[in-house]
Amino acid sequence: MRNHDLVFLKHFSQVIALLVGITIALILLGIYINGLKPPEANPVAEAATLARIQPAGAVFAGATGAAAQAAAAQAAADAAKGQVAYGGSLDGSVIFGNLCTGCHTAGVAKAPKLEKAAWAARIAQGVETLHSHAINGYNGPDGGMMPARGGNPALSDEQVKATVDWMLTQLK
Ligand code: HEC
Numbered sequence: 001m002r003n004h005d006l007v008f009l010k011h012f013s014q015v016i017a018l019l020v021g022i023t024i025a026l027i028l029l030g031i032y033i034n035g036l037k038p039p040e041a042n043p044v045a046e047a048a049t050l051a052r053i054q055p056a057g058a059v060f061a062g063a064t065g066a067a068a069q070a071a072a073a074q075a076a077a078d079a080a081k082g083q084v085a086y087g088g089s090l091d092g093s094v095i096f097g098n099l100c101t102g103c104h105t106a107g108v109a110k111a112p113k114l115e116k117a118a119w120a121a122r123i124a125q126g127v128e129t130l131h132s133h134a135i136n137g138y139n140g141p142d143g144g145m146m147p148a149r150g151g152n153p154a155l156s157d158e159q160v161k162a163t164v165d166w167m168l169t170q171l172k
Contacts, residue, residue, distance in 0.1 A: 085154040092166020099150045110144030116171045
């Protein structure tokens with residue numbers, strides 16, 4: 001190699017080394033500046049904390065207290081009403097359409113579809129038996145699993161019976 005080639009190589013590698021140094025310095029600076037930001041709170045963790053530390057009760061006093069208490073009682077009553085499945089509806093088509101259809105329309109997990117052939121032997125057991133199987137759950141001989149109340153414990157006996165009766169009117 002000629003002499004001026006060597007000089008060029010030397011300068012060139014010095015420039016490269018300098019650039020590498022600057023890059024590393026910038027990376028470290030970036031990490032440092034990022035570390036200065038206050039960490040962002042996780043909204044899920046925050047909600048969980050709020051739920052954990054919310055007061056278990058409240059103190060009511062005087063006339064405003066009485067009004068607040070009445071409002072709280074009303075809210076509790078409304079919430080309890082929500083526990084009644086489908087607003088207490090005895091309309092089998094509503095309950096079926098919201099719940100039972102999940103299995104009984106497509107025949108999921110050996111659930112009998114609303115076809116006469118699938119129900120002839122079942123109807124022969126008597127409607128009382130069908131009601132009780134729908135309320136208490138039923139594991140038939142062919143390995144199907146009918147969950148008690150279709151899997152919604154909030155359904156009343158009357159609601160389940162009304163739905164079974166409605167299903168029997170829909171067989172094709
Ligand atoms: C998770 C699926 C599933 C849901 C939801 C479901 N069923 Fe069933 N149901 C079944 C299966 C599976 C069978 C068949 C059980 C067997 O005979 O092996 C069955 C059978 C029945 C039977 C016949 C029982 C008998 O004695 O032959 C009735 C009646 C019935 N279901 C009513 C309902 C009603 C009413 C609902 C909604 C409130 C409902 N099912 C929701 C899966 C379901």
